Structure formats: C-alpha cells, structure tokens
Amino acid sequence: MTTMDTRELLQKVGVNLELHDQLIAYNNKLFEATIRSAPNRPAAMEYFDSAFHASHSSRVGEILDYRTRGGKSIGTFCIYVPDEIALAAGVLPIPLCGGSHWPVDYADKMFPRDICPLIRSTFGMAFSETCPYKKLKDASVGETTCDVKKKAWDLLGFEVMEVPQKKAAVDRDLWLSEVIRFRSFVEKLSGITVTADRLKETIKLVNKRRRVLQTVNDFRRLPNPPISGLDALLVSQIALSQDIQIFISGCERLIEELHQRIKQGISAYQHAGPRILVAGTPSPMGNAKVHYALESSGLRVVADESCTGMRYYRDLVDESPADLDGMMKAIADRYFSIDCSCFSPNKERIENILRTIDEYDIDGVVHNILSFCHTYNVEAGIVDKALAKIEIPSLKIVTDYSFEDIEQLRVRIESFSELLKPVMT
Amino acid sequence: MLVCGIDIGSTTIEVVLHNGERVVGSRIARSGAFPAEHAKNAFHELLSELNLRRSDIDRIVTTGFGRNYFSGADRVASEITCHAIGVIAEIPSARTVIEIGGQDSKMMQLDEMGRVREFVMNDRCAAGTGKFIETISRTLNLPVEETGPLGLAAEQACEISSMCAVFAESEIVGLLHQGKTPADVLRGVFNSVARRILGMAGRIGLRDEIVFTGGVARNAGVHKALEEITGHTIRVPSEPHFTGALGAAILAGREIVGTNRIIPSSVQEVE
Ligand code: SF4
Numbered sequence: 202m203t204t205m206d207t208r209e210l211l212q213k214v215g216v217n218l219e220l221h222d223q224l225i226a227y228n229n230k231l232f233e234a235t236i237r238s239a240p241n242r243p244a245a246m247e248y249f250d251s252a253f254h255a256s257h258s259s260r261v262g263e264i265l266d267y268r269t270r271g272g273k274s275i276g277t278f279c280i281y282v283p284d285e286i287a288l289a290a291g292v293l294p295i296p297l298c299g300g301s302h303w304p305v306d307y308a309d310k311m312f313p314r315d316i317c318p319l320i321r322s323t324f325g326m327a328f329s330e331t332c333p334y335k336k337l338k339d340a341s342v343g344e345t346t347c348d349v350k351k352k353a354w355d356l357l358g359f360e361v362m363e364v365p366q367k368k369a370a371v372d373r374d375l376w377l378s379e380v381i382r383f384r385s386f387v388e389k390l391s392g393i394t395v396t397a398d399r400l401k402e403t404i405k406l407v408n409k410r411r412r413v414l415q416t417v418n419d420f421r422r423l424p425n426p427p428i429s430g431l432d433a434l435l436v437s438q439i440a441l442s443q444d445i446q447i448f449i450s451g452c453e454r455l456i457e458e459l460h461q462r463i464k465q466g467i468s469a470y471q472h473a474g475p476r477i478l479v480a481g482t483p484s485p486m487g488n489a490k491v492h493y494a495l496e497s498s499g500l501r502v503v504a505d506e507s508c509t510g511m512r513y514y515r516d517l518v519d520e521s522p523a524d525l526d527g528m529m530k531a532i533a534d535r536y537f538s539i540d541c542s543c544f545s546p547n548k549e550r551i552e553n554i555l556r557t558i559d560e561y562d563i564d565g566v567v568h569n570i571l572s573f574c575h576t577y578n579v580e581a582g583i584v585d586k587a588l589a590k591i592e593i594p595s596l597k598i599v600t601d602y603s604f605e606d607i608e609q610l611r612v613r614i615e616s617f618s619e620l621l622k623p624v625m626t
Numbered sequence: 627m628l629v630c631g632i633d634i635g636s637t638t639i640e641v642v643l644h645n646g647e648r649v650v651g652s653r654i655a656r657s658g659a660f661p662a663e664h665a666k667n668a669f670h671e672l673l674s675e676l677n678l679r680r681s682d683i684d685r686i687v688t689t690g691f692g693r694n695y696f697s698g699a700d701r702v703a704s705e706i707t708c709h710a711i712g713v714i715a716e717i718p719s720a721r722t723v724i725e726i727g728g729q730d731s732k733m734m735q736l737d738e739m740g741r742v743r744e745f746v747m748n749d750r751c752a753a754g755t756g757k758f759i760e761t762i763s764r765t766l767n768l769p770v771e772e773t774g775p776l777g778l779a780a781e782q783a784c785e786i787s788s789m790c791a792v793f794a795e796s797e798i799v800g801l802l803h804q805g806k807t808p809a810d811v812l813r814g815v816f817n818s819v820a821r822r823i824l825g826m827a828g829r830i831g832l833r834d835e836i837v838f839t840g841g842v843a844r845n846a847g848v849h850k851a852l853e854e855i856t857g858h859t860i861r862v863p864s865e866p867h868f869t870g871a872l873g874a875a876i877l878a879g880r881e882i883v884g885t886n887r888i889i890p891s892s893v894q895e896v897e
C-alpha cells in the first residue's frame with residue numbers, strides 16, 4: 202500500500218491526520234532507538250518490524266475490507282477475553298491497549314492523571330482521534346480486573362465480562378457463566394451460531410499461535426539465546442495485533458532461522474550479562490522502555506512473565522473435548538488459570554515465577570511495574586518474599602512510558618547488574 | 627601499577643590516583659555545565675601536578691551520573707558499587723552505607739564480604755539530597771560549609787513539614803519572618819533530610835556498622851541529625867566526598883590484578 206493510500210485509508214476511518222503524523226513520528230523514532238537499535242537481529246524479524254508499522258497502515262486496511270464484506274469486530278483490553286469464542290462466531294477481536302507515551306495527555310479529557318499509563322495511552326489515542334480502530338469495531342468488551350479499568354468501562358459504556366477476584370469453585374462457575382454469556386454476545390453481534398465444529402477449529406488455531414510463541418521463547422532458555430529480549434517482546438506485541446495465520450507463518454520463519462543460528466553458534470548478545478526475568482505489568486506495542494534500558498545496559502532479558510509474555514501463551518486450551526459444552530468449559534478453565542495480580546490470593550503466579558527461574562536459569566528478577574498499577578506494585582513484595590527464600594535478587598522499577606527517567610533507571614540497573622555478578626574478586 | 631577512579635557527580639567531580647595499595651593523589655572540581663570537560667581538565671591537572679603522563683595510568687574507571695562522558699575510561703561502574711568498595715576500604719565493618727550526593731541519596735546493605743546485597747535510591751526528587759541543603763543555604767544567604775556548624779548550635783529545631791525543596795523554601799522564609807533563628811531552621815532542615823533517609827531504611831533495614839558518605843557527609847549537622855533520628859551511631863569516612871572515586875580506583879586496580887585482562891568479569895565475552 203502506498204503512502205497516499207494509507208492517508209486516504211486513515212481519513213476514511215476518522216483519524217485526525219495531523220495528530221496521527223505526530224504520533225507516528227514519535228513512535229517510529231522510539232522504535233528505531235530501542236527495538237531496532239539492538240545489534241545482530243535475526244533477519245526474520247523483518248516481518249515483525251513491518252507488522253509494527255502495518256498496525257497503523259495496511260492492517261487497518263485489512264480490517265476495513267473485512268468489515269466491508271460484513272465481518273464484525275470488537276475492541277478488547279485484556280487477555281481474559283477468549284479469542285476462540287469470538288473467532289468461532291465470526292467476530293474479530295482487536296486488542297487496543299496503548300503503549301505509546303505520545304497520546305497520554307489526551308486522556309485528561311475524561312480521566313484523572315494519576316492512573317496507569319496503559320489506560321491513559323489507550324484512551325489518549327481514542328480521544329485524540331489517532332486510534333485507527335476506533336470506528337472499526339461494533340462493540341468494546343472490557344472486564345472487571347483492576348479498578349481503573351472497571352470504572353473506565355462504566356464511563357465509556359462498554360460491555361463488561363465479570364472476571365472473579367478469587368479462585369474458588371463458585372468463582373470458577375461464575376467465570377464459566379460469563380464465558381457462555383460472552384458467546385451469546387458475539388453470536389448476537391454477528392448472527393453466526395458457535396458450533397462445536399467451528400469452535401474446535403478456532404481452539405486449534407489460537408493454540409497454534411500459543412505454540413509458536415512458546416517455541417520462539419524456548420530459545421531464550423539456551424545459555425546463549427539466539428534472540429534478544431527486545432525482539433521476543435516485539436514478537437509478543439505483534440501476536441496481539443496481526444492476522445493469526447500470517448503471524449504464525451512469520452513465527453515459523455523466525456523459528457527456522459533461530460535453529461540455524463544455534464547451529465552456527467550465533468548469539469543475540471555480545472556479552473554474557475546476567476539473565477533476567479521481567480515480571481509484572483504488560484508492555485503493549487510502542488512500549489519497550491524497561492527492556493531497552495536493561496538490554497542496553499548489558500543485561501539479558503531471557504524471560505517475560507507479563508501479559509505480553511508467558512501469561513499470554515503459557516497455557517493451552519485442552520483440545521480433547523468433542524462437544525460444545527466440554528469445549529466451553531475447557532476454554533473457561535484455560536482463561537481462569539491466568540495469574541493476573543487482580544486475584545486474591547494469587548499463589549499460582551508465585552509458583553509460575555519460581556518455575557520460570559528454574560527453567561530459564563534466571564540470575565535476577567526485574568519487576569516492571571507501570572506507575573499507579575497498585576496490584577502488581579504491592580504483589581511485587583509477595584513475590585520478593587518467595588525470591589528471598591531461593592536467594593534470587595530483584596529490582597523493582599515503577600515507571601511510565603516517558604523516557605524522562607531513563608538515566609536514573611540506568612543507575613539502578615547497572616548497580617543491580619553488578620550485584621548479580623559482583624565485580625569484586 | 628597506577629590506576630585512576632573518577633566520580634563525575636552532578637555537583638562535583640573527584641579524581642583519585644591509586645597505586646593498588648594507597649592513594650597517591652586526588653583532586654576535586656566543580657561539575658558545572660560541562661562536566662565532561664571539567665573531568666578531563668581535573669584529570670590532566672592532577673597528572674601534571676604529579677609529573678605523570680596519561681600513558682603512566684594503567685586503567686581508568688569512571689562512576690557517577692556523568693560516568694559515560696569521560697572518553698578515556700576503560701570501563702564505567704555504578705555509584706552504588708563504587709561507594710561500597712570505597713567505604714569498605716576504610717571501614718571494613720560497614721554493613722549499611724548511606725550516601726547523600728548532590729542530586730540523589732542512596733542506601734546500600736553490604737554482606738560480610740563487602741558486596742552490595744540490596745540498595746534503595748531516591749532519584750526523582752531533591753528532598754533529602756545535597757541540592758535541598760544548597761537551596762536552603764541560598765535562602766538563608768549562607769555558604770553551604772557554614773550550615774553544618776550553625777545547625778549544630780541550634781537551641782530548638784523548627785518543624786519543617788514540606789519535603790519538597792521548592793515548598794520548603796517558602797516555608798523557611800515564613801519561619802524566619804516569625805523570628806526563628808537560621809540555626810533552628812537549619813536544624814529542622816537536617817532533621818527532615820534525616821527522616822527522609824530513615825524512610826528509605828524501612829525497605830532494607832539499618833544494620834551496624836552504619837557509614838554515612840558522599841559530599842553531604844561532610845556536613846556535621848546532617849550527620850548529627852541522622853544519628854539522632856535513627857538512634858544509631860554512624861561513622862563518616864575521613865574524606866567522604868572521595869569514596870566514589872576511591873572505590874572506582876580500587877576497582878580498576880582489582881581488575882588488573884584479579885583478571886589480568888582489560889575486560890572485566892561482568893562483561894566477559896560469550897564463550
Ligand atoms: S495484567 Fe491482568 S488486567 Fe492486565 S491484561 Fe493482563 S490479565 Fe488483563
């Protein structure tokens with residue numbers, strides 16, 4: 202698609218071109234300075250780089266075409282909304298979480314300033330008319346995870362799925378009933394009934410996306426990972442925004458190249474810095490700040506625990522049930538296993554972190570916490586208690602999307618790095 | 627062996643030359659608007675003072691906020707590590723280090739080997755840093771060096787409620803108008819800095835022996851306030867403003883002896 206086409210397209214979907222230019226200039230500059238600044242990137246990252254740009258150009262065109270042909274779509278903001286069911290009803294989910302610092306002040310129109318940057322970025326884009334997907338959806342589906350989100354949905358009149366706050370049997374039942382209600386909701390939207398056959402297919406498809414993500418990330422367990430943490434983050438970010446099939450092919454090409462790299466002994470890193478697990482809040486597309494600060498300071502991010510990491514792809518939906526009810530239950534169970542800090546208690550998250558430390562040979566944990574995200578911020582203390590027992594040090598970084606504090610962060614990060622690999626002999 | 631440590635801080639630059647056993651020369655300079663240039667000048671001035679050439683120096687390690695601006699450095703190291711090494715060199719029993727510099731304050735916990743186990747930093751706000759005291763000294767129209775002794779002579783410390791440097795300034799103007807003495811005001815300021823530091827200690831704890839270092843540690847008023855507010859005896863190294871540079875120099879020396887190669891263990895090549 203030529204530039205001219207893109208501008209026409211963006212205009213068609215109601216984007217304010219002038220502001221959108223500013224947003225894109227900002228995002229591109231940061232993308233070059235962070236993700237693309239890493240040395241020795243796999244050639245197959247090319248697809249993911251272009252997908253980054255496509256999310257504000259050709260991907261918009263794809264979805265517009267799809268809708269012109271009668272396809273339905275919904276905006277989503279959390280990985281609790283089950284893609285399998287939406288897709289089986291012929292409804293395309295579009296995750297809308299924002300990771301750019303540029304739009305945050307535009308959120309002031311409706312939101313207070315002391316809320317997390319993810320929400321400010323997302324709605325800053327919507328309010329500044331720079332989100333190309335705003336008009337490309339029939340509904341938005343929120344969920345009752347954190348407080349700021351719950352009230353945002355109320356404010357904007359979104360459809361809401363009730364995610365329970367505990368994990369007892371009653372909560373599981375409630376969640377199953379919500380998943381069933383979600384099915385009726387998308388069925389009504391598209392007029393397409395979810396059948397066992399269709400659902401079986403979409404379960405397989407979405408699982409396949411999880412499997413390729415698992416494989417890409419498995420390479421990071423190696424002593425000399427052939428893919429950097431920055432690139433692995435981009436792969437996860439793209440998973441949320443692009444066509445599933447094309448994304449899977451992109452990953453398959455990457456996996457092939459990563460196999461080659463191991464054979465040739467090519468590492469993504471020049472130095473064997475400390476192996477880091479980044480845990481905490483998601484880093485939606487546009488935000489790679491903490492990963493960049495870590496990797497450009499010589500640390501190696503070899504595992505991501507967040508919703509733009511393993512929380513998104515770790516668990517598969519059980520593919521064995523053959524009847525619709527069984528499948529619905531399998532889907533509900535799979536999403537119920539997500540260990541978001543909104544749950545009380547959230548023991549599973551600690552267990553998952555400890556297992557990851559073992560599997561990925563982690564030297565230290567970095568809590569990456571978006572400012573004002575209270576549940577992850579406080580839960581870091583609970584995680585630290587468990588880490589202390591196995592003598593794994595941690596560093597908590599609470600920050601927003603702006604690059605203002607990057608040098609101060611570096612001081613902490615370098616000190617943390619020296620603490621992990623003491624310089625004194 | 628002749629190694630050099632340079633601490634390029636936000637307010638001052640310290641250069642230390644070390645022969646692996648002891649300090650052979652040191653120099654201090656203002657950072658000003660061009661810290662890179664000033665660091666270079668200070669380094670070369672120290673060399674010529676000692677009749678040395680650049681080629682006589684085996685290794686240079688830089689630290690501090692401007693650590694990356696010194697082009698001749700063999701490596702950079704964080705302030706946390708350097709201050710810990712510098713403190714341990716003089717006071718081996720140190721377990722907690724409080725460092726207050728021009729723009730930030732830090733607290734570290736060291737293990738028996740003198741390695742940093744945990745640290746906290748206050749880096750987004752001037753409260754509890756040298757800047758805070760500098761601002762107040764300007765409001766009081768006093769040289770910074772005189773604030774310590776004057777604060778110690780206070781009869782009754784004022785309560786300073788604002789932690790923010792900007793608001794504290796106007797609060798202090800108000801106190802002076804009410805007739806409070808500069809000494810009482812200063813004592814109040816030192817207490818508020820100390821309380822701020824105590825707040826940081828909540829996260830990592832205070833373990834004896836506690837050492838107070840960094841440029842602000844030369845201020846006897848802050849030292850006294852820290853002891854009173856924490857209820858611990860706190861030691862100050864003989865030249866607290868030099869511990870960062872000293873640590874960097876010692877680190878440079880260790881890297882030559884310990885590894886016999888220029889590339890330090892923390893950034894070893896992938897095998
Ligand atoms: S962190 Fe929690 S609320 Fe946020 S996307 Fe993940 S599961 Fe949803």
Ligand code: SF4
Nearest residue numbers: 317319347482571574
């Ligand atoms: S990052 Fe935290 S505060 Fe922000 S939307 Fe997610 S759960 Fe809520």
